[in-house]
Amino acid sequence: MSRLSDLLASGARPVVTAEFPSIDGGGLAAVERAADELRPFVDAVNATDNPAAHAHASNTSIAIGMLQFGLEPIMQVVCRDKNRLAMQADIMGASLFGVENVACLTGDDVTAGDEPEARRVFDLDSTQLIKVASGLAEGHYLSGRAIKEPPALFVGAVENPFAPPLDYRVLRAKKKAEAGARFLQLQIGYYPERPEAFVRGCVEQGVTQTTALIPTVVLTKTARALTFMNDSVPGISIPAEMIERVAGAGDKDAVAEASYQLTLELSQHALSLPGVSGIHLTDFRHDGSLERLVRDLGIGPAFDPVATVAGTTAV
Amino acid sequence: MPKLLPLFEHAVKKPVWDCRMCGQCVLHSTGMTCPMTCPKTLRNGPCGGVREDGNCEVKPEMRCVWVKAEERSHSPVNPHHWEAEFNDLRPPVDNRLQGTSSWINLVTKRDRRTPAGWSGETLAEEPASIGAALVEIDDPTMLPAGFHS
Ligand code: SF4
Numbered sequence: 350m351s352r353l354s355d356l357l358a359s360g361a362r363p364v365v366t367a368e369f370p371s372i373d374g375g376g377l378a379a380v381e382r383a384a385d386e387l388r389p390f391v392d393a394v395n396a397t398d399n400p401a402a403h404a405h406a407s408n409t410s411i412a413i414g415m416l417q418f419g420l421e422p423i424m425q426v427v428c429r430d431k432n433r434l435a436m437q438a439d440i441m442g443a444s445l446f447g448v449e450n451v452a453c454l455t456g457d458d459v460t461a462g463d464e465p466e467a468r469r470v471f472d473l474d475s476t477q478l479i480k481v482a483s484g485l486a487e488g489h490y491l492s493g494r495a496i497k498e499p500p501a502l503f504v505g506a507v508e509n510p511f512a513p514p515l516d517y518r519v520l521r522a523k524k525k526a527e528a529g530a531r532f533l534q535l536q537i538g539y540y541p542e543r544p545e546a547f548v549r550g551c552v553e554q555g556v557t558q559t560t561a562l563i564p565t566v567v568l569t570k571t572a573r574a575l576t577f578m579n580d581s582v583p584g585i586s587i588p589a590e591m592i593e594r595v596a597g598a599g600d601k602d603a604v605a606e607a608s609y610q611l612t613l614e615l616s617q618h619a620l621s622l623p624g625v626s627g628i629h630l631t632d633f634r635h636d637g638s639l640e641r642l643v644r645d646l647g648i649g650p651a652f653d654p655v656a657t658v659a660g661t662t663a664v
Numbered sequence: 665m666p667k668l669l670p671l672f673e674h675a676v677k678k679p680v681w682d683c684r685m686c687g688q689c690v691l692h693s694t695g696m697t698c699p700m701t702c703p704k705t706l707r708n709g710p711c712g713g714v715r716e717d718g719n720c721e722v723k724p725e726m727r728c729v730w731v732k733a734e735e736r737s738h739s740p741v742n743p744h745h746w747e748a749e750f751n752d753l754r755p756p757v758d759n760r761l762q763g764t765s766s767w768i769n770l771v772t773k774r775d776r777r778t779p780a781g782w783s784g785e786t787l788a789e790e791p792a793s794i795g796a797a798l799v800e801i802d803d804p805t806m807l808p809a810g811f812h813s
Pocket of ligand 1: 701721730
């Protein structure tokens with residue numbers, strides 16, 4: 350099975366996943382550059398699927414490209430743009446090249462993107478997609494048509510413990526776990542008490558017995574970035590004191606440092622929660638802070654004994 | 665009657681629940697809130713975009729359908745067995761039923777029919793496919809018109 354699933358099953362250490370930057374042209378060299386930057390520090394990386402409803406090089410192409418450059422992909426599949434036939438075909442197609450990790454998402458609405466005129470599809474919802482993808486690995490399409498040599502898939506999803514109705518989010522995570530999600534990347538969030546309550550609930554409901562929880566943190570450099578996320582990104586809300594703390598830190602460098610410290614604190618807090626199996630990093634800084642963060646946290650392939658996990662990435 | 669019933673059903677359900685005539689009604693299990701009025705037509709709970717105030721990501725002036733559904737499912741007037749069904753995994757919509765009467769589909773159990781794979785079944789035989797049928801045709805002029813274009 351995928352390295353991600355093996356690592357999670359072994360429980361040897363928290364996993365580190367990250368977001369691959371959007372690629373718009375530049376050939377495979379662009380994919381290689383981004384892969385080189387991330388490879389030493391992460392276990393697997395999300396190949397996004399038209400994030401925030403903006404078109405980019407596709408999830409399948411990026412996932413396959415990553416494999417070529419020795420990076421393990423987690424292929425996101427969102428329900429917004431394609432119907433059930435196309436989504437099954439994408440997962441099956443990518444699996445031919447060795448893409449095993451699949452994350453099933455609802456997807457931001459088209460109105461969040463730069464082509465709000467687009468038709469929204471949502472033929473399946475994310476929970477249904479989890480079940481359909483799991484069925485592919487079991488050897489059948491949704492129709493029941495047999496797949497003689499089923500693909501090895503490690504199916505997961507995303508959940509947002511920060512969005513209302515807060516009490517219900519645990520049950521939704523449970524529903525996704527029961528549908529077949531073996532990992533849940535958690536949405537970016539800045540209220541530490543919310544993932545705390547969510548993770549506790551997931552442990553109580555038995556979700557963590559089958560499903561790994563991986564909270565997300567974001568590396569930002571300015572207070573404006575926080576304000577932007579708070580105002581414009583669906584499902585993300587940031588306490589005003591936090592934004593003020595960063596904004597009031599002083600000059601540009603001091604603000605950048607305060608932003609980093611905030612991310613570090615949120616990461617440490619998330620990793621300290623029983624039931625959390627790793628961390629997902631979104632890097633908007635691209636200034637070496639990702640490396641600094643995994644070093645400060647002391648996790649990731651860079652810290653593994655040579656030849657166990659780190660060695661397997663080289664192709 | 666079968667032609668009139670969808671019209672009648674819509675006339676009743678549209679004003680109260682903004683019914684979209686999906687033909688496979690799940691209102692009772694969703695706190696009498698129609699999931700097809702969610703802009704993403706989600707049938708298994710709220711997306712991750714719900715706003716801090718509980719309003720919809722897509723329509724900020726509207727309360728999220730699923731926030732409303734969740735609240736209503738716990739309402740004292742909602743029967744307990746309906747409340748329990750709130751967490752059921754609802755199958756993908758059968759798009760062929762759009763515009764038909766869910767009342768008839770309920771009686772005939774048509775609304776319960778799901779593709780075999782949904783319940784984890786693998787079909788024993790290849791379902792009849794055009795591809796399989798084509799190999800039996802030796803004379804290409806016998807092909808249906810569409811295949812020549
Ligand atoms: S916020 Fe609620 S109503 Fe709006 S798209 Fe998401 S689930 Fe549907």
